[in-house]
Amino acid sequence: MILLLRRWFAFGLLALSSLGVPLAHAQLSIEIVGGAGAQIPIAIVPFGNEGTWPLGISGVVGADLERSGMFRLVSTDGVVPRPVRAEEVQGPLWRARNADAVVVGSMTPMPDGKVDVRFALVDVVKQTSLVAMSFTVTQQQFRVTAHKIADIIYEKLTGDRGVFSTRIAYITRQGTRYQLLVADADGNDPQTVVSSNEPLLSPRWSPDGTRLAYVSLENRKPVVYVQSLETGARRAVANFRGSNSSPAWAPDGRRLAVTLTKDGGSQVYLMNADGGNPTRVLTSSGIDTEAMFTPDGQSLVFTSDRGGTPQIYRANLLSGQVERLTFDGSYNVSPRPLPDGKGMVFVRRDGGRFQVATLDYATRQMQVLTAGPGDESPSVAPNGKMVIYASEGGGRGILAAVSIDGRVKQRLVAPAVDVREPAWGPFPRS
Amino acid sequence: MRNYLWIALIAAALAGCSTTPTTEAPVDDRSATAGAGAGSTGAQTGGAAGSGVTGSAVGTGAGANPLRDPNNILSKRSVYFDFDSFVVKDEYRPLVEAHARYLQQNRNARMTIQGNTDERGSREYNIALGQKRADAVKRMMTLLGAQDGQIETVSFGKEKPKNAGHDEASWAENRRDDIVYAGE
Numbered sequence: 001m002i003l004l005l006r007r008w009f010a011f012g013l014l015a016l017s018s019l020g021v022p023l024a025h026a027q028l029s030i031e032i033v034g035g036a037g038a039q040i041p042i043a044i045v046p047f048g049n050e051g052t053w054p055l056g057i058s059g060v061v062g063a064d065l066e067r068s069g070m071f072r073l074v075s076t077d078g079v080v081p082r083p084v085r086a087e088e089v090q091g092p093l094w095r096a097r098n099a100d101a102v103v104v105g106s107m108t109p110m111p112d113g114k115v116d117v118r119f120a121l122v123d124v125v126k127q128t129s130l131v132a133m134s135f136t137v138t139q140q141q142f143r144v145t146a147h148k149i150a151d152i153i154y155e156k157l158t159g160d161r162g163v164f165s166t167r168i169a170y171i172t173r174q175g176t177r178y179q180l181l182v183a184d185a186d187g188n189d190p191q192t193v194v195s196s197n198e199p200l201l202s203p204r205w206s207p208d209g210t211r212l213a214y215v216s217l218e219n220r221k222p223v224v225y226v227q228s229l230e231t232g233a234r235r236a237v238a239n240f241r242g243s244n245s246s247p248a249w250a251p252d253g254r255r256l257a258v259t260l261t262k263d264g265g266s267q268v269y270l271m272n273a274d275g276g277n278p279t280r281v282l283t284s285s286g287i288d289t290e291a292m293f294t295p296d297g298q299s300l301v302f303t304s305d306r307g308g309t310p311q312i313y314r315a316n317l318l319s320g321q322v323e324r325l326t327f328d329g330s331y332n333v334s335p336r337p338l339p340d341g342k343g344m345v346f347v348r349r350d351g352g353r354f355q356v357a358t359l360d361y362a363t364r365q366m367q368v369l370t371a372g373p374g375d376e377s378p379s380v381a382p383n384g385k386m387v388i389y390a391s392e393g394g395g396r397g398i399l400a401a402v403s404i405d406g407r408v409k410q411r412l413v414a415p416a417v418d419v420r421e422p423a424w425g426p427f428p429r430s
Numbered sequence: 431m432r433n434y435l436w437i438a439l440i441a442a443a444l445a446g447c448s449t450t451p452t453t454e455a456p457v458d459d460r461s462a463t464a465g466a467g468a469g470s471t472g473a474q475t476g477g478a479a480g481s482g483v484t485g486s487a488v489g490t491g492a493g494a495n496p497l498r499d500p501n502n503i504l505s506k507r508s509v510y511f512d513f514d515s516f517v518v519k520d521e522y523r524p525l526v527e528a529h530a531r532y533l534q535q536n537r538n539a540r541m542t543i544q545g546n547t548d549e550r551g552s553r554e555y556n557i558a559l560g561q562k563r564a565d566a567v568k569r570m571m572t573l574l575g576a577q578d579g580q581i582e583t584v585s586f587g588k589e590k591p592k593n594a595g596h597d598e599a600s601w602a603e604n605r606r607d608d609i610v611y612a613g614e
Contacts, residue, residue, distance in 0.1 A: 289554055333551065
């Protein structure tokens, strides 16, 4: 099967466009600090002819899978000749190495300068080929192709959609220099979206991944902007008297929930994504903020101090009915609905520690995912399996990620800069 | 199971690292604030008002701007709050009353009250907390005769701490409203 991923690559164009430009860069490293209980042992055999190019494919595939915490890489050392096609994979040899699955592939230059990349995933327990695909790509598309292959393998073996082709947005602070950046989910290829000498916060991806909403203090007050990632053009969509903050996209990408103070107090409004027609949707005498849409678009979860302490509530936009969701503790904030609609991730304060936790709406079961003490701003991967959040390490802000069951833990550290406010982007458009 | 793996990844956290369309957005600025475009100003408006005033007064004789006279209470611009509190403490009552009186006597005067919080907790929730503190001082001033339209309340949340420390003394300095008059 030949898969031409033109539209998909158009999405990736932003990330790819600077690959030819040498970047002055600080090193961002991902450290896996805790592994899952059960990991799938998988061997990624270097692809045939891969050594022709400085950046191959198989190494990136293996790094993606291992970093997810769901896989353990099995050594391929000493296997001669290396298999490049499914039918060349000798099951007993790999079973002896305790591998359950083997990935093989090849890379072949084409007359037009592009490269034919093929791979197969073999279940060596059942002795069957699970998937085989080929891609015709340019050298600049190797990394994006590797992430796509890792996504396919991840989905075949775990049943969940992979997020290796997604991107993350985050904010760095170096002295008084603030930058909003977008990078691949593995931290590669960071691109500056906006720079400012005043704080930036709350980046939020539009559902189609083409725009970011965020809050900037560059006008000596919080103002909500929406910026196109394709053109760089931006617009102040909420710049009313008072403070304008906490943007959140509706699932249809046409509306934003925002917190405005123009009518007194921090209250939640819905407005068109271009800034028109702000309408107040919640009313309280105290603070209402941090609204997020539930995946069905019919409700908002939000933080309010209407009960005396900050707690999380859910409001049905049709009926207007408001229901309190958190009861345990005196500080529960920053709700982030899970994509399955069944629960949310949020931040709780336990003593003086701020921790990321999950709440199941039906059972009211809470699970604490992180230890704190200063964890904040969680953002859920589009497959609902990982949560990226802001934490502290070495006296600086760092990013960290944890699996939704709390078992896999990663830290993303960049030296000399504070990193904060991560936002996990949506699945790429197919 | 605990396994340690370090994967070196590339991050360019430096300015001007590429020329793609996403770099340096054109500023479509709806406000009239001078020099406030993205990346164009390093002005620290939050905590500078109080400390910058003392040394920078030019005219000091009779008839000097009372807002800049270090001997005038109107040069005092900060109101501090207790933890988790929005109550304007009695010790700041004379300051708030003086500014309210100034606004009442100078109907063209406009001020912004900038609310701030300490570093603990959610960034967005702290924006709302800071707003509540700014609103508390505004409410008091309007009760004392200032007009609603003279005062805009905004919040910097925990984004612009006056003191970058991580202890109670630093936090106390950051739980604060700053008063800034238009044109300052």
